[in-house]
Amino acid sequence: MPDKLYTQTFSTDTHIFSEGEKGIIAYVIESGLVEIYTIKKGKHVVLGILTPGQLFGEMALIDDEPRTATAIAIKDTVLTIISRKQLIERLKNTEPMLRMLMRVIISRYRTSIRHARKAGMISQLNTPLPDDTMSEETQTLAIGKFRQENELREALLNKDLLVHYQPLLNMETGKWAGFEALTRWNHPTKGPISPIEFISLAEETTLIIPIGMYVLRQAIEDMIILQAERNKILPDAPPLFIAVNVSSRQIEETDFIDNIASIVKENGFPPASLKLEITESMTADYQLVVDWASRCRALGFSIAIDDFGTGYSSMEHLLELEVDTLKIDQTFIKKMQQNPKARKLVVGMVRLSKALGYSTVAEGLETEVDFNTLQGMSVEYGQGFHIAKPQSAEKIIEQLKNGA
Ligand code: C2E
Ligand code: CA
Ligand code: CA
Numbered sequence: 001m002p003d004k005l006y007t008q009t010f011s012t013d014t015h016i017f018s019e020g021e022k023g024i025i026a027y028v029i030e031s032g033l034v035e036i037y038t039i040k041k042g043k044h045v046v047l048g049i050l051t052p053g054q055l056f057g058e059m060a061l062i063d064d065e066p067r068t069a070t071a072i073a074i075k076d077t078v079l080t081i082i083s084r085k086q087l088i089e090r091l092k093n094t095e096p097m098l099r100m101l102m103r104v105i106i107s108r109y110r111t112s113i114r115h116a117r118k119a120g121m122i123s124q125l126n127t128p129l130p131d132d133t134m135s136e137e138t139q140t141l142a143i144g145k146f147r148q149e150n151e152l153r154e155a156l157l158n159k160d161l162l163v164h165y166q167p168l169l170n171m172e173t174g175k176w177a178g179f180e181a182l183t184r185w186n187h188p189t190k191g192p193i194s195p196i197e198f199i200s201l202a203e204e205t206t207l208i209i210p211i212g213m214y215v216l217r218q219a220i221e222d223m224i225i226l227q228a229e230r231n232k233i234l235p236d237a238p239p240l241f242i243a244v245n246v247s248s249r250q251i252e253e254t255d256f257i258d259n260i261a262s263i264v265k266e267n268g269f270p271p272a273s274l275k276l277e278i279t280e281s282m283t284a285d286y287q288l289v290v291d292w293a294s295r296c297r298a299l300g301f302s303i304a305i306d307d308f309g310t311g312y313s314s315m316e317h318l319l320e321l322e323v324d325t326l327k328i329d330q331t332f333i334k335k336m337q338q339n340p341k342a343r344k345l346v347v348g349m350v351r352l353s354k355a356l357g358y359s360t361v362a363e364g365l366e367t368e369v370d371f372n373t374l375q376g377m378s379v380e381y382g383q384g385f386h387i388a389k390p391q392s393a394e395k396i397i398e399q400l401k402n403g404a
Helices: 084-092 096-118 136-157 195-204 208-233 256-266 286-298 315-320 330-335 340-355 368-376 393-401
Strands: 007-010 015-017 025-031 034-040 043-050 070-073 077-083 161-170 176-187 191-193 241-245 274-279 302-308 325-328 359-363 381-383
Touching: 025 136, 077 084, 077 136, 136 176, 136 195, 136 208, 161 208, 161 241, 161 393, 176 195, 176 208, 176 381, 176 393, 191 195, 195 208, 208 241, 208 256, 208 393, 241 302, 256 274, 256 286, 274 286, 286 302, 286 315, 325 340, 330 340, 330 359, 340 359
Parallel strands: 176 241, 241 274, 274 302, 302 325, 325 359, 359 381
Antiparallel strands: 007 077, 015 070, 025 077, 034 043, 034 070, 161 176, 161 381, 176 191
């Protein structure tokens, strides 16, 4: 089998790395067997035999020191690669205290190895960590994350990430007003993975940057086609809009706005038809979000507050942040038929949104009853399974042709 981008295959008796080499990658054994050894006084000393699921070579990722032992495949072996860049990204997100401790411990460990080597007793110190130092669950989880991150990178490169579109209905005219772009990942073996899972994985690393740009580009290209189809059927209807989700990590990226602007320009897409959705609970610095939103609006894009009511719900946020749309979170819509308080909150949020001059979207509209209730409250847009599920651009086109 040829090597995939993030796995490497070693046949029996081939070296994975050698003592003294500089290391920039660590490995996780997917299948096969690996021996870690050193040469002591001309003798081959085995330090450990590693089996599938085990991680090795990780110390060289954290410091710049050379490998302290040699690794060789003693069976045909498949390894997943973890690069220094990946690990550094993760470390950046950890507590500075933990980061410092890790470096200190590793540096002390290296020093001990050097002293032990001088004293001729390297073997014990260089032995791979025994399995019971970390619970199997933690280890599987941590390694699983790196593995999934690699798979996600590969999916992005191979264009295996799909963008689906969920229509937003104009509650007054009964016509589709626009769409929300929602990313889909159909994993080759695990099947569809929820964006809640893979987007948060992408947010933990810088992967969200290229994924976000990929989604944006795809959405804009598709929207040009959808708009052309719509024009054939309803030439006088207002232009369709596309809403794209934005993560804190993207907002923190200095050239993000320029990149959005150039994609929009390249495609001749009307800026007013692009809506950027941010959530109330963004981790980015509040002032940064405020400035970012105002720059976006100056370029003609609109801004929506997503999942409204579930974040900090601080009205202070609304005071400074200039937006165009409030999207009432699905939790309230789902509960409003049974829970009078939820219903009152929806009424209140719709009024608040109107008073501020924003358009309002009710999310998670699942039934005819919900639809009628929200129409009675004069909510402008509805989004939910009752209207339509997120689906491919091809399926959306079919429905636009039928006058949706
Ligand atoms: P979201 O932005 O709040 O998107 C709405 C989610 O609600 C979507 O879930 C949609 O499929 C689901 N939904 C819509 N109508 C209904 C309904 O009537 N009932 C129920 N139960 N659910 C409904 P999905 O596609 O699983 O996405 C989950 C979240 O993942 C999104 O929540 C968004 O935060 C994030 N996400 C998805 N794609 C992207 C992306 O390209 N970039 C970023 N940054 N986040 C994304
Ligand atoms: Ca959203
Ligand atoms: Ca939402």
